[in-house]
Amino acid sequence: MRVIAIEEHWTTTKIDRALRAQPAGARDESVAWNDRGDIPAxxxxxxxxxxxxxDAAGIDVQILALAPPGTHGLPxxxxxxxxxxxxxxxxxxARRHPTRLRAMTTLPMSDPDAAVAELQRTADAPGHVGIMSYGRSGARPLDDPAHDELLATAATLGRPVFIHPQIPPDAVREASYRGFDPTLDLALATFGWGWHVEAGLAALRLILRGTFDRHPDLQIVLGHWGELLLFALDRIDGLSRLATHLDRxxxxxxxxxxxxxxxxxLTPxxxxxxxxxxxxxxILLSGDHPFHRLDAATLTAFLHTLPNPDDQQKIAHTNAESLYGLPQPPAEADARTTTSLQENS
Known part of the structure; x- marks a missing residue:
């Protein structure tokens, strides 16, 4: 079975240095989580x-995505x-590994016009199939009218927007996430809770802003099983009574x-x-490499919780192929991963 993992992180030395060089108050402290173990390398x-x-994990294709916080917080x-x-x-x-790597485009969201220009520049660049974004750039949310041209361009180009979690604004951290020791404060504001609230809220704001009425072809992706949005959807849908400007x-x-x-x-x-x-x-498979490390045995066990083989294929690869416009694999590549997964089943 072919396996495509869509949210596989990387960064550059220059971006890492630039993020850490930001002045206090502007620096995104979540970069501290990039320093553990062998994650930096x-x-x-x-x-x-x-x-x-x-190869060791039985992954055929990774879609590269710049590690948080990306370039969103930079001047x-x-x-x-x-x-x-x-x-x-x-x-x-992607040129060096045309059957193995694709990428989400990194955009300079602190300059909305430049972000549109960069998306257009990379429209035909090798390997670029989506967009890695966040819910805010500085104080400007993704649903701000300043970004509407970008979202329209993404819809026209068929580039899905992955909304990745990011640390809450400092005022929100002060009100809701501090009061413990500094490490626990940071964890609560990031992977322990705050990241996921921020990403789910960004998606919800796009809906309430009428983004998908203006751009019905725009598709977004939320990690971590929907960034809490699915868990509260019955309650959230009550907003529909008040959001009378929406079509649906x-x-x-x-x-x-x-x-x-x-x-x-990979939790059943x-x-x-x-x-x-x-x-x-x-539903799409993402490994969140290198913060998580998939292995073939765990992946096989997870997929086999679905009794329908067609559904297994959808999560393993066909959904990603459809959403990101990925070509079908060479027969020998598909056989390699099928063998790897079977060995661990």
């Missing part, structure tokens, strides 16, 4: 070592230059414009819950 590698890790001029360089490096990696109910947009990724959390009960609120056609 794994993030910088989009070559042979990454391909070897993919416009710096964000433009570093985003362009990252996109060119991702293109080169809030839950309807989730069903037609939102895709759900696993982000390394989360799969069962997601299938109660969305279709198997909208």
């Amino acid at each position: 794994a993030l910088l590698d989009i070559g042979e070592q990454r391909i070897a890790a993919m 416009p001029r710096e964000a433009v230059a570093l985003s362009r360089e990252a996109n060119d490096r991702a293109s080169e990696a 109910r809030v839950a309807d947009y989730v069903a037609t414009n939102v895709h759900i990724a696993t982000s390394g959390m 009960r989360l799969l069962r819950h997601a299938l109660a609120y969305t279709s198997v056609d909208r």
